[in-house]
Amino acid sequence: EVQLVESGGDLxxxxxxLRLSCAASGFTFNTYWMHWVRQAPGKGLMWVSHINSDxxxxxxxxxxxxxxxxxxxxxxxxxxxxxxxxxxxxxxxxFCVRDxxxxxxxxxxxxxxxxxxx
Amino acid sequence: QSALTQPASVSGSPGQSITIxxxxxxxxxxxxxxxxxxxxxxGKAPKVxxxxxxxxxxxxxxxxxxxKSGNTASLTISGLQAEDEAEYFCNLHTxxxxxxxxxxxxxxxx
Numbered sequence: 001e002v003q004l005v006e007s008g009g010d011l012x013x014x015x016x017x018l019r020l021s022c023a024a025s026g027f028t029f030n031t032y033w034m035h036w037v038r039q040a041p042g043k044g045l046m047w048v049s050h051i052n053s054d055x056x057x058x059x060x061x062x063x064x065x066x067x068x069x070x071x072x073x074x075x076x077x078x079x080x081x082x083x084x085x086x087x088x089x090x091x092x093x094x095f096c097v098r099d100x101x102x103x104x105x106x107x108x109x110x111x112x113x114x115x116x117x118x
Numbered sequence: 119q120s121a122l123t124q125p126a127s128v129s130g131s132p133g134q135s136i137t138i139x140x141x142x143x144x145x146x147x148x149x150x151x152x153x154x155x156x157x158x159x160x161g162k163a164p165k166v167x168x169x170x171x172x173x174x175x176x177x178x179x180x181x182x183x184x185x186k187s188g189n190t191a192s193l194t195i196s197g198l199q200a201e202d203e204a205e206y207f208c209n210l211h212t213x214x215x216x217x218x219x220x221x222x223x224x225x226x227x228x
Contacts, residue, residue, distance in 0.1 A: 037220075045156070045164065045207050047218040059217055101169050102152045103211030103218050108163040 002026040002107055004096045009112030016086050020112055022079040022096030030054070030074040033099035036081050039111070040092040049081065050099065064090075086116045119144050119212050122221035129227040130198045140191040140208030140221045152211040153191040155184055159204045167206075168193060195226070203228045 008020040022034070036048040049070040051058040058070045069082040079096055093111035100106040122142045130136040143151055153171045156164035166175055168184035171191065181196045191210075195202055208221035 044223045045209075045220040047209075047220065050218075061218075095163060100166070100175075103209065104152070104154045104166055104169040105156070105164075105209070106166040106175065108165070110163055 002098070004098065004107060004109035006094060006096045006109045006112035009094065009114045011115045011117060012086055013118050014087060014116055016116070017082070017084045018086065018114060020081040020083070020094055020096075020114070022081075022109060024077045024079065024096075024098070027098070029072075029077040034070075034072060034079045035097045035099055035103075035105060036070060036079075037095045037097055037105065037108075038090075038092040038114075039095070040089075043092075046092075048094070050103075051079070083114070086114075088116050090114060091116045119210065119214055119216040119219055122208055122210060122219055124206075124208060124221040124224045126222070127225045127227065130195075132198055132200065132228060134198050135194060135196040136198060136226065138193045138195075138206055138208075138224045138226070140193070140210075141189060143186070143189045143191060143210055151186070153184065153186055154209045154211075155182075155191075155193045156207045156209065157202075157204045158207065164207065198228050200228050202226060 003025045005023045035050040049060045051070045055072045067085045071080045095111045096109040097105040128136050155168035157167050158164040167178050167182045171186045172184040183194045185192050206224045211218050
């Protein structure tokens with residue numbers, strides 16, 4: 001069974017840092033692009049970042065560019081999101097998703113909650 | 119590419135068909151547009167129901183269908199069932215600097 005399990009979400013003050021992890025299983029991790037998508041409480045979805053299959057290329061949404069860094073360890077089947085200079089508007093549930101087909105996201109993890117608040 | 123607009127809510131009776139629109143897709147001759155649709159039940163992670171405008175993943179009911187015309191993509195749910203009550207999001211992948219944008223979301227009530 002294809003599975004994505006996120007972890008690392010926490011309550012952090014504005015300006016703080018956090019690293020999210022996503023453990024993948026049930027598929028050949030090193031052949032897929034991976035993404036992070038977030039959802040603010042009660043709001044819609046926002047694409048955050050993606051990384052290609054070997055980790056050599058990544059892209060970011062403008063609102064997180066320069067503050068977030070996506071990476072992966074294919075030997076550990078794990079995706080990461082390093083978040084710095086966090087802002088209140090970064091609060092939300094962060095989903096790890098597999099790129100099944102041209103930014104077609106399947107499956108999704110259950111999400112990990114990041115709360116940025118004093 | 120700017121934000122994609124969806125109606126905030128759509129409702130229908132069991133057995134009816136409804137269509138959810140996703141507008142604001144800007145077309146450029148050199149850009150490609152890949153539209154996907156996601157269903158999200160309360161407290162759950164989203165689930166893909168349509169890839170590449172109109173392709174349905176295996177395991178997704180054939181009551182769901184997608185299309186695109188001009189600057190609007192659409193999701194049609196036919197034979198509406200109680201289990202279809204959820205929020206639906208469109209998503210666009212383009213080759214411009216935006217790269218990926220979600221629609222505003224539509225709450226479907228049966």
